[in-house]
Amino acid sequence: MHKLSRRDLAQGLARYLAVGGLASGFGALGGLVNLAQAQGQPLDKVVLAGWSKPISEITNLLVEADKGFFRAQGIEFSYLPGAGGGDALRNLLSGQADVAFTDPGSLFAALDKGEKLRAIYDVYPQNVFNVVSLKSRGITKPADLKGKRVGVYSLSSGTRQNLQVLLHSAGLTEADITLVPTGLLNFAPLMQGQVDATAATDTGLLVGRQRGLGEVNVMEVRQQLNLSSDLLVVREDSYQQKKALLRRFLSGFRDSAQWMMRAPEEAARLATRVAIDGQNEAINLEVIKLRNASSVSALTPSRYEAPLPRLCLPRASADCSEVCGTVIGGTEGERRPYIYYNSCTGSVLLILYL
Secondary structure: OOOOOHHHHHHHHHHHHHHOOHHHHHHHHHHHHHHHHHOOOOOEEEEEEOOOOOOHHHHHHOOHHHHOOOHHHOEEEEEEOOOOHHHHHHHHHOOOOOEEEEOHHHHHHHHHOOOOEEEEEEEEOOOOEEEEEEHHHOOOOHHHHOOOEEEEOOOOOHHHHHHHHHHHHOOOOHHHOEEEEOOOOOOHHHHOOOOOEEEEEHHHHHHHHHOOOOOEEEEEHHHOOEOOOEEEEEEHHHHHHOHHHHHHHHHHHHHHHHHHHHOHHHHHHHHHHHOOOOOOHHHHHHHHHHHHHHOOOOOOOOOOOOOOOOOOOOOOOOOOOOOEEEEOOOOEOOEOEEEEEEOOOOEEEEEEEO
C-alpha cells in the first residue's frame, strides 16, 4: 500500500473540505425545490438500479408512493431491480438507470476495465457479508473451503466479490472451489446439501435461520476486510453535467434512510405491502434493524443520522487511478479507521477498518 506524505493528505483533505462535494448544497437546495414544487414545475426523473429485487432491507426506497422523500426534492423516483452489484452497474452503463446501488468490488472491477464511474455516497460503511456452512460440514476457517461447493447469490453479486476476499486470505482462488449461483437470500441449497457453504449477508442469514437453517458456522468477511458493503455510483459524465440533480437525489436518499432509522416499526409494517419477502412483519423489523446498524459507523455523528457521503473530487488526469490508505484518527474498538484516498485526484472514496 502506498504511503501518503503528510503534505499529500493535508492538501487532499483541504480540497475535500473546501469543495464540500455534492452534500454541501443539501439544505439550500431543499428550500429551492419546495418553492419549485409549489409553483407546479415538472419532476425530474431518476432511476436507481439496484443490486436486488424489492426486498425488505431497502424498504426506505420502496415507500416513495407513501412517503414522497424524492418527490419533495422535485424528483420522480423509480427503482430498477437487479441480480447483483454487477447487474446494477450494467443497467447504469447501458443507460437504463441514472444511479447504481452497487458493491465496491463490482465498482473496482468496472473501473479496472476502463469504465468512467464515480462513487457519490457510502450507503453501508460496514461489511455485512459472510460465508455460512452447516456445523456438520466442519468448515470453520477460509482454508476449509478448498475443494468445496460454495453458493453465491449470483455471479455478478457482492457475495461473490466478498467470497474472493475470504479465499484470498487463505491463499485460495475460485479455481480451488466449485462456485454455484443459488439466487438471492436462498439457503435451500445449503439446507438440502447441494452446496457445502454459501456466501450471504447478515440479513440473509437472519432470514435463513427463521426458515429453519439450524446450527451453522459463520465466517464474517469483516474480520478480514471491513470494507463498505454498498455505494451509490454514477457515470462520470452524469456527475459533471447533473450535479444539482444528484444533490437533490442524495437529499431524498438521506431523508429516506433517516426515516427508516427513526421509524423501524413503521418501515416493517409498510414492508409487508411493498417488499416481495415482507410477509412477516416481525422478521421485517429484525432485517431493518440490521440494515440500519450497517448504515452507520464510528464516523457517523449520530446513530439516527444517515450515512456520511464519501464524495470524489474532480480528476487531476484521465489515467489517475492509484488508491491509497492512510490513518485519519479515531478508533472503532481496537480497529483504526483508514480512508481509501486517491492521492492524485484528492478523492475520498471509502472507509476501511484495519
